[in-house]
Amino acid sequence: MEKKKIGVYVCHCGGNISDYVDVEKVRQAIEDEGGVMLAKTTMFACSDSNQKEMVDDIKNNDLNGVVVASCSPKLHLTTFGNVSERAGLNKYNYVHANIREQDSWAHSDDKPGATEKAILLVRAAIAKARLTESLEPNKIVAQKAVAIIGGGVAGMKAAIELSNMDCPVYIIEKEFFIGGRVSQWGAMFTTNETGKEVVTRLYNDMIKRANVTVFTGAEVVTNVGSIGDFKLKVKITPRYVKEKCDRGKLQQAIDACPVEVPDEFNFKITNRKAIYHNFPSEYPQAAVIDMNNCTRCGKCEPICDNIDFSQKEEILDIHVGSVLMATGFDPYTPHDGEFGYNEIGNVVTLPQFKRMIELSGKKLRYKGKNVKNIAYIYCVGSRQEEGGNTYCSRYCCTSAIHASLLVKKKFPDVYNYHFNRGIRTYGKQESLYYDSSAQGDIYLQAYEDALPVVSWNGSKTIVKINDILTGGREMEVEADLVVLVTGMVPRADNSVGTLFKLPKGRDKFFNEIHMKLRPVETFIDGVTISGACQGPKNIMESVNSALSAATKSYSYVSKGELETEPIVAVVNPDSCAWCNACSEACPFDAISMTKDGTKSIAMINNSVCKGCGMCLPVCPTDALELIAYSNNEIESMIDALAHD
Amino acid sequence: MAEKIRKSAKILVFSTEKISDPAIDMAGLLKLHYPPTVYTITLPCSSGIKSRWILHAYEKGFDGVFIAADGSDCVFGESCTEKTGEVVSRTHQLMKQKGIEPARLKMAAICSVCSESFVKQIKSFNEYLLKNTNS
Known part of the structure; x- marks a missing residue:
């Protein structure tokens, strides 16, 4: 391996780090570490000026390793990876040390302790940087379609935006009517336009588009796959009323219904029948029978031919590359x-x-x-x-x-x-x-x-x-x-978030990766969030976030191909004796048996391997390693951290 | 000469990128304090931890190893919990063979917002280790 020449940058983060960690002491402690060619402190590592300086340093000193010690890698892993690439250095030669969330903030009560910890964390990152190698990302096919969960204003606006970008969209709305909370509002500030008018305008624009499919009474029941390749099963609950219905007779059937229940649409200040519609311009313009309250008395059926109790629940398979959550609030x-x-x-x-x-x-x-x-x-x-x-x-x-x-x-x-x-x-x-x-x-x-x-x-x-x-x-x-x-x-029933394993914040709304810098992305790759499911927002703010989420979701699927991390398992053919344990442990069927001369060994399918590492600990001969998490890398980090 | 009484135990945490590491980050964000001698190495999934890494940590002087496991939230699938449990069982056996107290390896499922749980677990583990290593 080429001898490493590493540049180390220790960030003040304004005072977020340096108020508690003596960053100059950290710099001095690591500047003579093996492989370190330069070590600097910087007020804001992520600033344009520092990024430019890093690019110049890498080029001028021919650096082949970079360590940035700053905030959580969740925020700036991509930033500094891009800095490396702009300088011509493969981004997998950059290693991050989190000395803010996991040090200066966590130990703001113990400044000397925080400084000592920062020194060891940076040393561990340097130890890893000494062993990193250049890698090329894997490429996977991305399904060019987006599923939008929720058909309120945010969901509809996102659908129109994606449709404009020539991207097929599926809106999956749990209720039987589109429009969400806004359809319940009358005149609204600033234009005095009513909620109904806003919903009508969006619905009419959306429904004429051939690449937008709207499902109502629809719920995602299973989700398999990941970014680029989400396979959803969607349950469609029947309306028990045919869509093209004679309105006059329908009203007679509603009048005949003996069941009255509090009307959720009017927040229970009025009642509705078991067969109902929201108001004369509800979308889609089709009534529905609420089977949770219908007594099957049979009084409506003889009146209206379009009532159809033979309708059955359906399960649809939908295959998309990204999922946009717009489930709103209660x-x-x-x-x-x-x-x-x-x-x-x-x-x-x-x-x-x-x-x-x-x-x-x-x-x-x-x-x-x-x-x-x-x-x-x-x-x-x-x-x-x-x-x-x-x-x-x-x-x-x-x-x-x-x-x-x-x-x-x-x-x-x-x-x-x-x-x-x-x-x-x-x-x-x-x-x-x-x-x-x-x-x-x-x-x-x-x-x-x-x-x-x-x-x-x-x-x-x-x-x-x-x-x-x-x-x-x-x-x-x-x-x-x-x-x-x-x-x-947050919605009382947020089970769809659990289905996609979306993290929630302290307020129990869905959580973005970073409020300012990555406001619509989630920790689940390929799933974006918009509107009030993320936290309280007015309509303008919801629409802004919906447009942002639509653009982000589109960026995942637009090319039909996605680059994924080249973090996959590798087999050492010398030590592998093919016992099948790794193949049994792999949840993605990425491991099979192959021949190496006369010897049977394991073979990894790189396009299927997700890099979880489940195969590693079950190997009796330790023949498997995970790229970027090799024994050498992990154990050298442990050595660095153990040093008192 | 009596050994120096330490204020906090040296603990290596194996966290996971998508689930437990965000919780540990959030603990910092919320200024939930825990001993600064707790160090984290982040991996894709807790079920991919090798016993040899854990044993290496003890060999190099760590008092304890804490696996902040994905639990049922693991993005790689439901089998993570069971497989991480198997890693712990296998390692416990190896620890016994080497005369290392198995209680020095602890595992708990830490979800992506379980910051308080993480800090509580770490503080309690720290107290246990201090009690046993200083005694």
Whole structure:
């Protein structure tokens, strides 16, 4: 092997590392290590200026090994691999040492200990760099198609974008109607366009495209494969109503249905029948029978010929190269008694209130009583104490204030009282706050340790607060309706995420690799995330992330071929005696028997081997190694780390 | 002369790129502290760890080896848990043959967001090792 000439770069990461690790001491400790030709500290290893300096160093010093000691390799492995390649050095000769997440941050309570650990981590990386070899990536066929899980605004926008790039798309929507949460909204800020109008526009654009296939009542039940080659089984639940249906007779059949259940579309403030559709322009325009509640009484069948109980569940096979998650969110459901919810009769959530505005006629009434004083209680289910939902749901201040403007416009005699914890109508949304104040809405504010109290005095609902805007004075409002401004939470049923093994964050939403630098990629190669399944977002932000995720998913499949890591198992023919143990251990059938002269030995199929290493420990003669994780490499790292 | 009493045991962690390493990263992000004498070597999958690497670590002076296993989240398949368990069993046998206390090798499934679990496990392992190596 060519003698190694290694360049080492130890990063300050601003102060993220150097506030706790003495990076200059680290540099001095490793500069005389065998093979190290130059050792530098740098303020930001990932900065353009340092990347350029690295390229110059590699070229000018003819380096054939590079070590970067900085943040987690999850963030910058690709960055520094590309730096190496730009300098003409094969990227597999670059080794990363994580001295931020696994050192300076983890040991910020022990600076000398963190510095000592950094020295050993860098030495281990150097030990590995001494043994690295140039490698070429494997190439695999990538199926040029993307599955989008979720047919809300984010999913539809991503589908249109992928379709524009000539990429076949499958939308897999669990509900029987497309549109997600947005279809439930009435007029929305900033254009006052309704949710229904936005969904209609997207649906009409999407459905005319030959390369977009939409499945409703559809769920992914199994997933086999990996990036470039996901094989999905999708269960399609029947609607039990033929798509081309005579509307007049259908309505008669709905009227005849004796079953009434709370309507989830209206957040249970109204009821629907077991045979139902969401509203006159639901998509697809076809009713559905809810078999969980249908009693099979048979009253609808004689009325409408298009009711078809013979429809059967189907399982479809879909083969795609990438999966884009757009599964959205659920509104937070307050627990019983939280600000009087489910205990005091006139306490509703913001989503329920918005449906009430949409469905009300000339008077705003709730449970048969006119509504005049409306008290909005903010941050319900958001900004909670540790152990709860500590995050801000971002959209709710704007949504509540917008609702207060709509209700005042539609019913001018109402009064709005906003019990808030500081209004967060960021960006253009601030104008709503101004308009609300200008129309005479009253804002009362509290800190988290003295939240407003909702009580029932036997005849009226009272909301009480010590208002910090008036020096802590106790104020109270007799409320005809209390609206709990609820935030966003992850979908109650996020099992599809488990199916794809998607990591979740502390907030239980799906987690991206890096919030700023890789915001739509996940640790599962080939799976991207978009919209509110990733965390609270308004529609504009969801669409932005959907476009980004569509582009990223497309980048995986666009060429029809993908480069994968050349990390595969290799067989030492001298020590292999073919016992079949490795073949039995391999979950991908990548190992078979071959002849080496007269001797039987194992053979690895590089295009099938995934580089898991399951075959390594079962070999009785230690004839198998994993490229980049050889005995020499691992044991030399252990030697370096063991050194006191 | 009495041996120096150490404040923390020297532990080698085998983590996995996709599952347990993100959890260990997140522990740092959350400033969940654990002893700085815990060092991680990252591999694709915990079921690919060789017994000889573990034994090599003891030979070179590590007090303990902790396998932060993929568990049922392994991207390479469900058999990972069972196979990693087999690695541990085989290594325990070898450790016994060499007179090394098997409890110095510990395995726990660490999911990609199991930062608190990782830190808890490591602290408890550290305490066990200190108690046994300082006594």
